Structure formats: structure tokens, C-alpha cells
Amino acid sequence: MQHPTGSRDTKGDIHRAAVQLFSTQGYEKTSLREIAEQVGITKASLYYHYSSKQDLLRAIIGTFLDDISVVLSSVETIPWSPEAEQEALRAYVDVVVAHRSTGPTLLRDITAVLAAFGDDLDALIARSRRFQLWLAGPDPTAADRLRAAAAVETVGAAISTDVDLEATPAEVRAILLEAATAVLSHRGQPPPT
Structure with a gap:
């Protein structure tokens, strides 16, 4: 190119x-x-x-980890509000969509990824948990925390699938944002029985 x-x-x-x-x-x-x-x-x-091949893997996946870490950390200094939630979700979705091609590599060879990043992944997991807790909103119930985790995983579906969706990045972004928002929209409601 x-x-x-x-x-x-x-x-x-x-x-x-x-x-x-x-x-x-x-x-x-x-x-x-x-x-x-x-x-x-x-x-x-x-x-x-x-x-080395591991140096190349670190370069490829490291960019994704750096970008997602910025988004996950961004909510640590701002109070939750519906507007801030949508802004954080948009930023999260944007990173995931931008790095969709990296997804199968992350998941297919998780052992290699763990060897290449080790402690960095532990820190990323901790930031992800704080991000999910923030998404759960103020005074979250257990159901709210589960909904927040489900919203993040919904977005992660774009990176965990290698199915050719035949959709533009803008369409994928809109669908993921809609899905994650829908999951969170039940915040404060009791779980269905």
C-alpha cells in the first residue's frame, strides 16, 4: 500500500x-x-x-490495548450522567470497531497474548471492571451491574466474531451502540421473573 x-x-x-x-x-x-x-x-x-514475532504481536495488539485503556480510564474522573454514559459508550464502540480485525488474533491465541502482555492485561481487566461499575450508574443494584457487564460484552461481540457482517463500520458502530444502550435502558428495574 x-x-x-x-x-x-x-x-x-x-x-x-x-x-x-x-x-x-x-x-x-x-x-x-x-x-x-x-x-x-x-x-x-x-x-x-x-x-521477533512476539514484538510484532505486541505492536499489533498493543495499539488496541492502549486505545481501549484510554477509554476505560476516562470515566474514572467524571461523574456518571446519561450524557456521559452515551459519550463513554460511543468512545468504547469506536475503539472496538476500529480494531475489529485484531479480534480473532486476540481470541484465537490467547496464550500468546497473555505471554506478550501479562501484567498489562491484569491492569486492563481491573480498568474494565471499574468501567462496568461506572456504567451501572449511581447506587447500582446487582442487576444493574450485570446489565453494565452485558452491555460491554455486547460491544465486544464485534471483536469476538470473525463473521463478515457485510456492514460498514458506521453501521456496525450504530448497531452496537443501540444494542449496548438497550441493555442499559433497564437500569433500576428488577430482574424479570
């Missing part, structure tokens, strides 16, 4: 090839040689950009 300046975006090409191969073959079964061949560069050229 060419940059607007006319130069080649080799790092971007490497990322795209790695995501595609990791998603279809798995991290362990994909070699750096295969990635280099798909990009049309030598393995030595690939090593110029990434010192």
Missing part, C-alpha cells in the same frame, strides 16, 4: 499481513517468513521493523 506521499507503508503492510495470517492460521503456526513473503519483503527487512 502506498502512503499519500508515494512511499510504501511497510509497517502497515506487515501489520495487515500478520493480522490476516494470525487470524486464519494462528499465531504459533505463522512464521515471520510467511509474513515477509505476503508483504513482498525479505525476512531481514521484516527484522528491521520487528525483532
